[in-house]
Amino acid sequence: MKNIAVVGTGYVGLVTGVCLSDIGHDVTCVDIDEQKVEKMKKGISPIYEPGLDELMKKNIENGRLHFTTSHKEAFKDAEVIYIAVGTPQKEDGSADLRFVEQAAKDIAENIERDGVVVVTKSTVPVGTNYKVRNWIKSHLKKDIHFDVVSNPEFLREGSAIYDTFHGDRIVIGADNERAASIIEEVNKPFGIPIFKTDIHSAEMIKYASNAFLATKISFINEIANICEKVGANVEDVAYGMGLDTRIGPQFLRAGIGYGGSCFPKDTKALVQIAGNVDHKFDLLESVINVNNKQQVKLVEKARNRFGSLQEKKVALLGLAFKPNTDDMREAASIVIAKELVKDGAFVVAYDPIAIENAKRVIGDEIMYANSIEEALHDADIAMIITEWDEIKNLSLDTFVRCMKTPVVFDGRNCYSLEEVAKYNIEYHSIGRESILRNVVSI
Numbered sequence: 001m002k003n004i005a006v007v008g009t010g011y012v013g014l015v016t017g018v019c020l021s022d023i024g025h026d027v028t029c030v031d032i033d034e035q036k037v038e039k040m041k042k043g044i045s046p047i048y049e050p051g052l053d054e055l056m057k058k059n060i061e062n063g064r065l066h067f068t069t070s071h072k073e074a075f076k077d078a079e080v081i082y083i084a085v086g087t088p089q090k091e092d093g094s095a096d097l098r099f100v101e102q103a104a105k106d107i108a109e110n111i112e113r114d115g116v117v118v119v120t121k122s123t124v125p126v127g128t129n130y131k132v133r134n135w136i137k138s139h140l141k142k143d144i145h146f147d148v149v150s151n152p153e154f155l156r157e158g159s160a161i162y163d164t165f166h167g168d169r170i171v172i173g174a175d176n177e178r179a180a181s182i183i184e185e186v187n188k189p190f191g192i193p194i195f196k197t198d199i200h201s202a203e204m205i206k207y208a209s210n211a212f213l214a215t216k217i218s219f220i221n222e223i224a225n226i227c228e229k230v231g232a233n234v235e236d237v238a239y240g241m242g243l244d245t246r247i248g249p250q251f252l253r254a255g256i257g258y259g260g261s262c263f264p265k266d267t268k269a270l271v272q273i274a275g276n277v278d279h280k281f282d283l284l285e286s287v288i289n290v291n292n293k294q295q296v297k298l299v300e301k302a303r304n305r306f307g308s309l310q311e312k313k314v315a316l317l318g319l320a321f322k323p324n325t326d327d328m329r330e331a332a333s334i335v336i337a338k339e340l341v342k343d344g345a346f347v348v349a350y351d352p353i354a355i356e357n358a359k360r361v362i363g364d365e366i367m368y369a370n371s372i373e374e375a376l377h378d379a380d381i382a383m384i385i386t387e388w389d390e391i392k393n394l395s396l397d398t399f400v401r402c403m404k405t406p407v408v409f410d411g412r413n414c415y416s417l418e419e420v421a422k423y424n425i426e427y428h429s430i431g432r433e434s435i436l437r438n439v440v441s442i
């Protein structure tokens with residue numbers, strides 16, 4: 001078992017650190033955010049991720065998981081150091097490597113052991129691992145040998161622990177066998193297939209995977225938009241397509257587009273990576289454009305239905321970019337709320353977990369409710385933005401009971417048309433026929 005340090009305790013770093021300790025390694029997680037570290041020392045996760053608190057507590061108690069703000073302390077005995085800091089997008093869409101560069105300097109200034117393997121888990125443009133090597137080299141205080149390895153992360157928020165233990169593959173990009181086999185050894189207990197390749201290919205696998213998944217989503221959303229016009233049902237179309245094993249059923253859920261901390265930024269970064277080598281990535285640019293349009297689809301539908309949204313009360317159900325997370329980064333709800341406010345609508349939003357983060361991002365131009373019923377109370381329009389179980393399992397009678405006029409725009413196709421047809425609800429979803437009722441708006 002190895003002595004491991006993880007730099008950065010966000011969704012990726014913390015989950016990685018906790019899971020590595022759970023399979024037997026001795027792990028120290030280091031973060032510059034003192035408040036986060038104080039919480040984590042007490043076994044409290046600073047992020048909402050199902051199962052994380054329990055696993056954290058278990059491994060703190062068995063003495064294999066530690067937290068600190070001191071890089072020196074974290075790297076003292078480390079044989080392997082993971083970089084898991086953020087790589088947000090810059091204004092031009094390219095990846096901001098500021099935090100990675102700082103982490104590299106922190107490593108250079110504090111490592112003590114010869115032969116340390118520095119693993120980049122953050123999503124970084126092709127060539128960055130070599131930059132990391134140079135950043136470390138140029139800041140080293142003594143002559144210490146180290147290697148760099150690319151080990152991109154494929155976990156999803158909301159199922160991060162499950163994904164770490166049940167991932168489809170672990171990709172290791174290295175330019176020497178010693179470093180590759182150390183990281184292979186570290187990951188062996190997960191029992192997941194390992195694919196070893198060169199560093200550039202490993203870096204590219206991460207962007208290509210996210211871009212491909214985003215492409216699947218934009219593709220099915222375009223099919224959904226056509227389905228609406230030709231009278232087909234996108235749920236059946238996606239199911240029928242997915243039965244072909246060459247296509248597969250996953251990531252064919254039509255909706256209001258992809259959001260989150262990664263697809264939007266990674267697709268834009270890949271367009272930039274291609275642009276840097278004089279390749280215009282037309283296909284991916286279209287994927288991004290389709291997604292931008294798809295995010296405001298519900299507002300467009302509501303404008304067409306009502307003419308004007310001025311003074312309409314709109315209930316937004318769900319704010320997080322997907323269920324089971326409190327992450328609001330690039331959530332469709334942000335754009336939707338902004339558009340509705342611009343149209344003069346009065347917006348009341350509900351989310352089971354992400355309200356506090358939403359308040360920071362969307363602000364006080366909209367109101368926030370403590371329950372679905374409170375948000376729906378006296379509303380003219382309901383918009384379903386995130387398919388939380390609580391929303392999917394809602395008795396449809398609630399819309400009829402609480403709203404002024406039960407007109408529902410469902411951005412996640414939460415309900416079957418047969419079920420909705422049993423209630424006096426006007427219902428518009430994505431890529432399916434609308435159910436129109438004699439619901440009169442006052």
Ligand SMILES: NC(=O)C1=CN([C@@H]2O[C@H](COP(=O)(O)OP(=O)(O)OC[C@H]3O[C@@H](n4cnc5c(N)ncnc54)[C@H](O)[C@@H]3O)[C@@H](O)[C@H]2O)C=CC1
Pocket residue numbers: 007008009010011012013030031032033036084085086087099102103106121122123124153154155156157261262
């Ligand atoms: N969020 C996700 O689901 C996934 C993210 N990724 C990639 O993983 C990377 C990390 O993403 P998140 O975990 O979402 O980031 P995050 O922004 O949630 O967390 C980053 C953490 O790093 C800390 N940090 C920054 N500089 C530091 C330094 N020099 N020393 C110690 N700590 C430092 C910050 O305080 C913060 O707590 C990104 O490159 C992202 O693209 C990859 C797969 C999934």
Ligand SMILES: O=C(O)[C@H]1O[C@H](OP(=O)(O)OP(=O)(O)OC[C@H]2O[C@@H](n3ccc(=O)[nH]c3=O)[C@H](O)[C@@H]2O)[C@H](O)[C@@H](O)[C@@H]1O
Pocket residue numbers: 123153154155156157158210213217250251252253254255256257258259260261262263321322
């Ligand atoms: O690099 C990353 O950060 C991660 O990005 C995604 O994970 P995540 O963003 O957590 O969540 P997803 O479940 O992929 O959903 C992303 C967005 O796509 C949307 N989506 C997903 C699937 C689908 O069929 N339709 C659809 O609209 C979701 O609503 C959500 O807004 C990838 O699935 C992970 O493999 C990857 O590690």
